[in-house]
Amino acid sequence: MKTYMANAQNLQKEWFVVDVAGMPAGRAAAQVAGILRGKHKPTYTPHIDSGDFVIVLNTDRMVFTGKKLEQRFVRHHTLYPGGLKEVQLKKLMDEHSDRVFIKAVKGMLPKNPLGRAMVKKMHVYRGDKHEHAAQQPKPYALVKRY
Numbered sequence: 001m002k003t004y005m006a007n008a009q010n011l012q013k014e015w016f017v018v019d020v021a022g023m024p025a026g027r028a029a030a031q032v033a034g035i036l037r038g039k040h041k042p043t044y045t046p047h048i049d050s051g052d053f054v055i056v057l058n059t060d061r062m063v064f065t066g067k068k069l070e071q072r073f074v075r076h077h078t079l080y081p082g083g084l085k086e087v088q089l090k091k092l093m094d095e096h097s098d099r100v101f102i103k104a105v106k107g108m109l110p111k112n113p114l115g116r117a118m119v120k121k122m123h124v125y126r127g128d129k130h131e132h133a134a135q136q137p138k139p140y141a142l143v144k145r146y
Contacts, residue, residue: 006045014052015137017130020101021058023142024065029104031142032056036109036118049114053121055137059097060126069093074103098124 016035020028034040038050064072069090077084092100101124109115123132 004043006043006048006050008048011043011048011050015055015132015135016052016140017055017057017137018140018142019057019128020142021061022063023144025062025101025104027145028062028142029101030108032122033105033108035140036105036121047114049117051118051121053135053137054123054140055130055132056101056122056124057128057130058126059101059124060093062093062097062101064089064093074100098126 018032032054035054036051038044041050044050072089073086074089074092075086106119109118
C-alpha cells in the first residue's frame, strides 16, 4: 500500500470564519494554528502548506484565565543598547488585541518559510465585521474546552 503525499496542484483551500469571543486566547490560537497548518484534513502533509484561510473575529472579546492580564508583559528588543521595551498585556489588549492574537498563533507555527506563508493566510479583526464576503467563508466552531 502506498502512502499518500499531498502536493500543491491537488489541494483545495477553503475559507473559514472563526469567532473567538469569550474563548481563552491560547486555546483559540492553538485551534486556529491547526487550521492554518491543515491538521484538520485527512490529506495533511507536514512539508506542504495544506491549510485553509482563516478569518478571526472579535479578538477584543477574548479572555485570559487567572491574573495574566495584570501580571504578563509582552517584551521586544530594538537591537540597540538598553532597548528592551515591555508593555503590560492588559494595555496591549485594549489597544491592539489583534496583534496579541497574531503573536500567539505565530508562536505555534513552524519557524521557517512555510510557517511564514501560513501566517499570511490568517486575517484578524477586532470586531465582528470583515471584508472577505466575496470568498464566501464558512463558519467554523472552535471547541470550547476549559
